[in-house]
Amino acid sequence: xxxxxxxxxxxxxxxxxxxxxxxxxxxxxxxxxxxxxxxxxxxxxxxxxxx
Amino acid sequence: xxxxxxxxxxxxxxxxxxxxxxxxxxxxxxxxxxxxxxxxxxxxxxxxxxxxxxxxxxxxxxxxxxxxxxxxxxxxxxxxxxxxxxxxxxxxxxxxxxxxxxxxxxxxxxxxxxxxxxxxxxxxxxxxxxxxxxxxxxxxxxxxxxxxxxxxxxxxxxxxxxxxxxxxxxxxxxxxxxxxxxxxxxxxxxxxxxxxxxxxxxxxxxxxxxxxxxxxxxxxxxxxxxxxxxxxxxxxxxxxxxxxxxxxx
Numbered sequence: 001x002x003x004x005x006x007x008x009x010x011x012x013x014x015x016x017x018x019x020x021x022x023x024x025x026x027x028x029x030x031x032x033x034x035x036x037x038x039x040x041x042x043x044x045x046x047x048x049x050x051x
Numbered sequence: 052x053x054x055x056x057x058x059x060x061x062x063x064x065x066x067x068x069x070x071x072x073x074x075x076x077x078x079x080x081x082x083x084x085x086x087x088x089x090x091x092x093x094x095x096x097x098x099x100x101x102x103x104x105x106x107x108x109x110x111x112x113x114x115x116x117x118x119x120x121x122x123x124x125x126x127x128x129x130x131x132x133x134x135x136x137x138x139x140x141x142x143x144x145x146x147x148x149x150x151x152x153x154x155x156x157x158x159x160x161x162x163x164x165x166x167x168x169x170x171x172x173x174x175x176x177x178x179x180x181x182x183x184x185x186x187x188x189x190x191x192x193x194x195x196x197x198x199x200x201x202x203x204x205x206x207x208x209x210x211x212x213x214x215x216x217x218x219x220x221x222x223x224x225x226x227x228x229x230x231x232x233x234x235x236x237x238x239x240x241x242x243x244x245x246x247x248x249x250x251x252x253x254x255x256x257x258x259x260x261x262x263x264x265x266x267x268x269x270x271x272x273x274x275x276x277x278x279x280x281x282x283x284x285x286x287x288x289x290x291x292x293x294x295x296x297x298x299x300x
Contacts, residue, residue, distance in 0.1 A: 010100055012107040015171050019110045019164040020095075023117070027269070030156055034273055038280040045287035 065142050065282045072275045079275065083268035090265050094258035101255075108255075110168040115242075116263040118161035120270055121189060122224050124154035128196075129221040132214035144210030145285065147217065148200060149278035153270050155193035162186060165238075173237055181230035182238035185223055192220040206285050 009016040062068050094112035101108040128147045135143035165183070166176045177183065196213050203209035226233075231240045242251055251259075 006096075009109070010106040012105055012171055015107050015167045016109050019113060019167045022163055023113050023160050026156060026160060030153070030273060034277050034280065038276055038283070041280040041283035041287065045283045048287050 063140060063142055065145065065286055068142055069279055069282050072279050076272055076275050079268045079272035083265050083272055086261055086265035086268060090258055090261035093254065093261060098254050098258050099252075104172060107168060107171040110164050111242075112258050112262050114161060114164040114168055115259055116266040117157045117164065118186070119263060120266045121154060121158035121161050121186070122227055124150050124157060124270060125189065125192070125217070125221065125224055128154060128217050132217040135210050136214045136218070141207070141210075141285075144207070144214070145278055145281045146274075147210070147213060149274045149281055150270075151193055151196050151200075152277070153273055155190060155197065157266070157270070158186065158190040158193060162190065169237075175237075178237045180236040180238055181234040182227065182236045185227040185230050188223055189220075189227060192216070192223060195220075 007013055007017070062071055090112065094109055098109070100106050128150045131143045131146040131150070134140055135147060162183070165186075169178070170176050196216055199216055200209045200213050203212055230236060231238055
């Protein structure tokens with residue numbers, strides 16, 4: 001199987017990659033958002049403790 | 052009461068659970084990544100093209116695990132909501148709060164991938180059949196829960212109001228699950244069940260189950276990180292949280 005065949009997915013590339021890429025993007029966004037939320041919460045809690 | 056159960060109850064307090072959750076995260080995040088890599092390789096490269104559906108069927112390797120998780124996370128939320136209501140437990144409300152965004156995400160992924168699969172398989176992106184409509188209602192239940200929480204400033208009151216919403220909405224879960232039996236749906240019946248032999252090739256089934264485990268581990272890992280953030284957000288004013296935030300990684 002060539003790489004071109006792999007990306008073509010037997011003519012269903014739009015559907016298959018549309019499903020996989022959007023899912024991957026959403027997971028990456030969720031991980032980044034949750035890590036940012038924890039960082040932010042740490043900063044706020046730190047500031048609160050110093051008062 | 053034995054010391055064992057006392058020790059267990061210790062972790063029901065957010066202050067004790069915060070460092071424990073932090074230690075647990077890698078034990079779920081790393082297996083999630085490894086399982087996802089294995090499942091994607093099996094599903095996209097090793098598994099053969101389906102005789103009837105061509106390569107479009109490969110969408111099920113994310114669609115089915117995401118759909119299962121969308122329902123399962125809701126049931127777990129309902130469990131924590133029931134605990135939060137009955138015992139007025141802070142951590143239980145936080146767990147429900149931490150699960151909701153990931154539940155909504157998996158519900159959206161299930162709908163999105165199902166739509167992209169439905170077009171080549173059935174000739175339409177969407178139909179108002181019982182399975183799809185009830186899954187869409189599940190997405191609205193998650194959104195409703197998040198909106199309700201957002202509208203209530205006091206977190207403990209938001210826990211209670213959210214818990215009631217989740218527990219009322221749990222009736223939708225058996226409706227989603229059995230919709231393909233109760234109604235004549237465009238959506239097909241179960242391909243994999245506990246009571247019958249799976250109607251798919253072993254390699255396809257393994258890819259789907261490995262992806263399912265990957266989503267389980269992922270959901271646990273991301274929820275643990277989110278609940279840590281929530282613990283700090285909600286208890287950050289009390290002294291321990293500030294100390295923890297600085298001292299514990």
